Amino acid sequence: MTHSTAARVGVAMFTGAATTVALGLVGAAPAAAHGYTDSPTSRQLHCADGTVTGCGQIRYEPQSVEGPDGFPETGPADGRICSAGNESFAALDDPRDGQWPTEQLTAGAEHEFSWSFTAAHSTEKFEYFVTNDSYDPARPLTRDMLEPTPFLTVPFSGQPPFEYSHTGTLPNDKEGQHLILAVWTVADTANAFYACHDVVFGDDGSDPGDPPDPDPGPAEWDESTVYYAGDEVSHQGVVYRAQWWTRGDEPGTGGPWGVWQRVDSGG
DSSP: OOOOOOOEEEEEEEETTEEEEEEOOTTOOOOSSOEEEEETTOHHHHHHTTSSOOOGGGGTOGGGOEEESSTTTSSSOTTOTTTTTOGGGGGGTOOGGGTSOOEEEETTOEEEEEEEESSOOOEEEEEEEEBOTTOOTTSOOOGGGBOSSOSEEEEEEEOOOSEEEEEEEOOSSOOEEEEEEEEEEESSSSEEEEEEEEEEEEOOOSOOOSOOOOOOOSOBOOTTOOBOTTOEEEETTEEEEESSOBSSOOTTSSOTTSSEEEOSOOO
């Protein structure tokens, strides 16, 4: 995944198996939008980073999937859950014949769920639902495809940092392709933010496989790419971090108040 994460700082809070970790971001400037998940990779992020095409407006607004709170009793209508009922983001509800990119997860394992925010709303809680055995990835998501209660709930009081994560235990009775629905309920409005994630559950097996490739570091800055707060790029041998949404602004040219902040220690 191309989305970079800032340095992690511990924060003491948990619910059940959930242990939270805050991620600090220096000098971030909020935009007039909100937040999205980047682990697991959400459908809106797949659209924003170009992994999935033909997404429409959500490509430019992955942070804006906002709808009524109170899910599952209230909230977005069945078939429109992944878009939070926003017609402009209807591409998120399209099952694409079950061909959304999937992320491999291990049932019963610990997983770090991470969020990127562009506006630090006062927060009530984060909830994570998973589909039941009736789930059909070739159909739009409905409530009867979901387990009735979240497998992870993380209460929160106050405003999260612009990069935030918490660790929780994945369901231990799942296998094959499923969908995880994340719901971020804010405390200062009657709305919540929704994100759908296409995942495949499997055991961890006995063969560790090949070691992962070394981290190549941030990708080279590209003039035509849209970057969001927290994204890191390399430009002329220097690493920079975006402070807010940007496209076409060359790193190193905006001065100390520009969109790009130098984050490496190189000369």
